[in-house]
Amino acid sequence: MSVTSLKAKLMQGNQACAEGAIYAGASFYAGYPITPSTEIAEILSERLPQVGGRFIQMEDEIASMAAVIGASVTGAKAMTATSGPGFSLKQENIGHAMITEVPCVIANVMRLGPSTGGPTSPAQGDVMQARWGTHGDHPVITLCPNSVQECFELTVKAFNMAERFRTPVFIMFDEIIGHMRERVVLPEPGQIPVVNRKKPEVGPESYKAYEPVDETLVPPMASFGDGYRYHVTGLTHDETGFATTKPEKMAAHLQRLHDKINNFLPEVVDYEEQSIEDAEVVLLAYGSVARAASRAVKDARAAGLKVGLIRPITLWPFPGEAVKKAAAKAKAVIVAEMNLGQIINEVRVAVEGQAPVYGVLRADGEPISPTEILAKIKEVL
Amino acid sequence: MNNAVFSSRNMTEQEFFFGHKACAGCGGALAVRLALKVLGERTFAALPAGCMSAVGFIYPQMAFGINAIISTFAGTASMLAGMAAAARAQGLEDVHIVGFAGDGGTADIGIQALSGAIDRGERIIYICYDNEAYMNTGTQKSGLTPLGARTTTTPDGSVVGGSTTKKKNMFDIVAAHGIDYAATASIGYYQDYMNKVLRASQCGGTAYIHVMAPCPTGWGIPTEHALTIARESVDCGLWYLAEYSQGKYRLNQRPETFTPVEDYLRKQGRFKHLQSDDIAQAVRDRDARWQYMLTQWSDA
Numbered sequence: 001m002s003v004t005s006l007k008a009k010l011m012q013g014n015q016a017c018a019e020g021a022i023y024a025g026a027s028f029y030a031g032y033p034i035t036p037s038t039e040i041a042e043i044l045s046e047r048l049p050q051v052g053g054r055f056i057q058m059e060d061e062i063a064s065m066a067a068v069i070g071a072s073v074t075g076a077k078a079m080t081a082t083s084g085p086g087f088s089l090k091q092e093n094i095g096h097a098m099i100t101e102v103p104c105v106i107a108n109v110m111r112l113g114p115s116t117g118g119p120t121s122p123a124q125g126d127v128m129q130a131r132w133g134t135h136g137d138h139p140v141i142t143l144c145p146n147s148v149q150e151c152f153e154l155t156v157k158a159f160n161m162a163e164r165f166r167t168p169v170f171i172m173f174d175e176i177i178g179h180m181r182e183r184v185v186l187p188e189p190g191q192i193p194v195v196n197r198k199k200p201e202v203g204p205e206s207y208k209a210y211e212p213v214d215e216t217l218v219p220p221m222a223s224f225g226d227g228y229r230y231h232v233t234g235l236t237h238d239e240t241g242f243a244t245t246k247p248e249k250m251a252a253h254l255q256r257l258h259d260k261i262n263n264f265l266p267e268v269v270d271y272e273e274q275s276i277e278d279a280e281v282v283l284l285a286y287g288s289v290a291r292a293a294s295r296a297v298k299d300a301r302a303a304g305l306k307v308g309l310i311r312p313i314t315l316w317p318f319p320g321e322a323v324k325k326a327a328a329k330a331k332a333v334i335v336a337e338m339n340l341g342q343i344i345n346e347v348r349v350a351v352e353g354q355a356p357v358y359g360v361l362r363a364d365g366e367p368i369s370p371t372e373i374l375a376k377i378k379e380v381l
Numbered sequence: 382m383n384n385a386v387f388s389s390r391n392m393t394e395q396e397f398f399f400g401h402k403a404c405a406g407c408g409g410a411l412a413v414r415l416a417l418k419v420l421g422e423r424t425f426a427a428l429p430a431g432c433m434s435a436v437g438f439i440y441p442q443m444a445f446g447i448n449a450i451i452s453t454f455a456g457t458a459s460m461l462a463g464m465a466a467a468a469r470a471q472g473l474e475d476v477h478i479v480g481f482a483g484d485g486g487t488a489d490i491g492i493q494a495l496s497g498a499i500d501r502g503e504r505i506i507y508i509c510y511d512n513e514a515y516m517n518t519g520t521q522k523s524g525l526t527p528l529g530a531r532t533t534t535t536p537d538g539s540v541v542g543g544s545t546t547k548k549k550n551m552f553d554i555v556a557a558h559g560i561d562y563a564a565t566a567s568i569g570y571y572q573d574y575m576n577k578v579l580r581a582s583q584c585g586g587t588a589y590i591h592v593m594a595p596c597p598t599g600w601g602i603p604t605e606h607a608l609t610i611a612r613e614s615v616d617c618g619l620w621y622l623a624e625y626s627q628g629k630y631r632l633n634q635r636p637e638t639f640t641p642v643e644d645y646l647r648k649q650g651r652f653k654h655l656q657s658d659d660i661a662q663a664v665r666d667r668d669a670r671w672q673y674m675l676t677q678w679s680d681a
Contacts, residue, residue, distance in 0.1 A: 032489075032490070033485075033515045033518045033519075033521035033534065034518070035518055038518055038519065038521065038533075041521070041534055042521070042533045042534055042536075045533075045534040045535065045536060045541075046536045046538045046541075049538070050538075050539065055534075057521065057522050057534045057535075058489075059488075059490060059492070060454075060455060060489055061490070085453070085454065089455070115453070116451065
């Protein structure tokens, strides 16, 4: 995304996320204080009323997620923000938003877990929880910024994806990105497109709330108050929205939830490559770790080592094709992440045995340094 | 009600909450310390996320001189229920099971667990130290933040001027369950508070104590004023000392005249932005509350 405005500011990642939400047209936030995401709530408690939006501090994490669903079905672009323990508590409601196809954004500023863990320590331990945290089969879109600028841009994108695909979208950044201050160039209004959910083009009498009308497989969404009366339920339902236990209808419902995203992977999947063309060692890292990995690539290249980096911007869906392609020419793949091995398993699946996969894994509240990654590169070459 | 009397004369010199890292003048720390002086060393405690769990267990010091567990935020009263049942199952008759949770951990995220525990008649003591916001995470509004108070999620900004909601009435809520014993207290009247802890420990069922525990950091008051402001909250009538047991309410203090609400509010940074209308509203709310207590609690 190229941004050419001169509106440069020094901002924290959490603040950029809040401002990104405002830019994307968010008009509702419900949340509960939790370190290290609290600044998002604090800032939106002041910013949303200024733009005619609503901020509610809820009584807990569960309530926050439920309120977001309520606001979204009533026409608002809605978000919440949290961290590990709160992300756990929100999971049932997240599943509800997935099966009812309610667009919304959940920011998870990752801290060390499990449980209270390290509230002010960075981690990337919620990556698999994002994928499978709520029960049942469901697709997931998860964006992962590696800079304060990207916190802004990917929050806008998260809202756009939520509206485009009628689904909850996660934006997950580690505590380092959330609390780091960097120069951010704010785009002018209109400079980044803002997507709004598709509304029904038929009258209430012929509207079926969960019937797709085109190849996107995303049913147009009428808000409460638009004059359409329809049923919304967490039960498996057919195109009318009413619950069904017919196996073929249940299968079709869950399949469509998958297909509406998986049929459009080129539109969704996003990643960045650095020096990957001739890479003998392929690094994979995301979030703040990708910055250390990027430095390690430069240092390795300076030392004459052919090293490249793939940085997933969408953790989910995972850019497996890019990994597979790069691994085909590589002697080794190294995954650096602030956990004890999460995305590395996804990488192993994508690599399909073409090259050995090594980890630089850390879950001690400390960032991963370029030196550590470089040491691993030298070890495996 | 039991007529036991605790005073500074017969109070134990033993400390069960000592060496913690609370801010100077912390009302919550005093509430925990005094309660444990009453309950003694055969006490098991649970504390959710909050100031007291943050300052009470910092390596290498376990500031609690008793067994204590940091619970999940939403699970305090439920964890206490498990502890009480297990203690009974193991034949431990001489122990007290106590929870210390802040206002957010009690009135917001923890209220479901608390309600269930009262409903089942768990033999636990639940003490809410109320500093009127989420102080541990940097002063966000809770359900017990008073109307107009500035917090980081209820800023005195250009559109919204402090908290837009009134303080939730936890005492009435727990009493409505028909709880075995409930009381309000203030660390400013610590003798009254300690005697309520004693009665709670002797009630034979579920007990809830709601103790006003000022936070100099979050309230914007000098540290040496924590006790006097806690007393003043009662003297001006915005807070009150009461008990509930066996279906009956009792007011422990009925001031002839209240000290000015404005004096109480103006001393605190969190109320600095209030206009005279806001203060008049606080006075009206206070008067309505006292009218309610004096007329509805016929035995008060």
